[in-house]
Amino acid sequence: MKTIIEPFRIKSVEPLRMTTITEREQYLKEANYNLFSLKSDDVLIDLLTDSGTSAMSTKQWAGIQMGDESYAGSPSFYRFESALKKLAPFKHIIPTHQGRAAEKILFSIVGGKGKVIPNNTHFDTTRANVEATTAEALDLVKKEGLDPKLEHPFKGDIDLVRLRELLSTRSEDIPLVMLTITNNSGGGQPVSMQNIRETKALCKEFGKPLILDACRFAENAYFIKLREEGYAQKSPKEIVQEMFSYADGMTMSAKKDALVNMGGWLALNDDELAMHARNMLILTEGFPTYGGLSGRDLDAMAIGLEEVVEEDYLNYRITSTAYLGNALDRLGIPVMKPIGGHAVYIDARAMLPHIDPLQYPGQSLAIEMYRLGGIRTCEIGTVMFGRQADGSEKAAQMDLVRMAIPRRVYTQSHIDYCIECLQEVNANKHRLKGVTISWEPPMLRHFTAHFQI
């Protein structure tokens, strides 16, 4: 059979609340045109993020019942640790309440003035946590990763020439090297096994640890299986194991590829670093066997880690994201190619060339998709990255609108509805206008800024 179906059936349903365009225009006004400020009850199809929005399986819900809430040494922790070590056998596994808590702990230890942290592309919270220590967050994705129209199998790869140059000239300022798999802010594009392997070799040459920001490790592994020579016959699990074998640690948001609604961890091989991390953890998260999570969360993560590397799940996941992306492509809507793992990224700058990047074409498009269809998406462009350290504004490298697909949540007809909505937006796109920012906070402005249209 050629049709790829959702490899699950629905046991418990959550009704969607229908709204009209007139109602949504009012909600937009009340939210100052910031989609993060909408009430989610007023959203029909929520593609704001794939983070923490996964549907858990019957097995995970059963695992929740098994959660042991002991303060220290809970069996839930050991079940989680053992499930993770089957994929990523790091010596120290330190649970946190989500990914950014792991980042905060890591960078408050290794960051600081004069330090520089290279990455293919820092995710926004990663960059913010690096910069909060006054260190520099440097993006070194290879140039193919910056061309949204280019078809290339591994646009998440880091530029090894520039990384070598950096390591050669500023070695003492670099506490570690990061790779984000898949490269979220760069379009959900995968990093090849070869690039991970070569980055590790370079790190070894300069005596630096390689830390994976591994939120979407399973999706990255499936792309390696599909696209990289020598991996077609390997199971996703084997590929994941090889990926982690090149790393000295990882930060993780379990809200992505651990298929849970809350959770994360920091994993490290280095004893000294892990000791400092656990001390910080106790200060900000909790005791090292629960780290800001309930025992039941740890059990749900343990089971999620088994389910996320199942081939049927990954095939459905990657194919259904491509289904949306390819449909938009056929409609002539410019999308980032090839289609990423967890999201489809519309190139709003190319779609709306009449809107100057400093008038935020991505935000304009995201507002219209909500107004017309009740679909909530996220701008990843000049709103998110345009403000410079000195307070000035500069167009981001790209102006994208991300349609992130929650895992195991929406069916094909929900996605068909989104496609129809975008077809209509595209037909009337010349009517869309730019937006201005009327208020913004000092950091991470996209979450709370006010817009005017």
Ligand SMILES: *Cc1c(COP(=O)(O)O)cnc(C)c1O
């Ligand atoms: C989501 C994400 C994070 C942060 O994780 P949270 O759980 O949201 O704090 C870090 N890096 C990447 C690549 C992410 O996608």
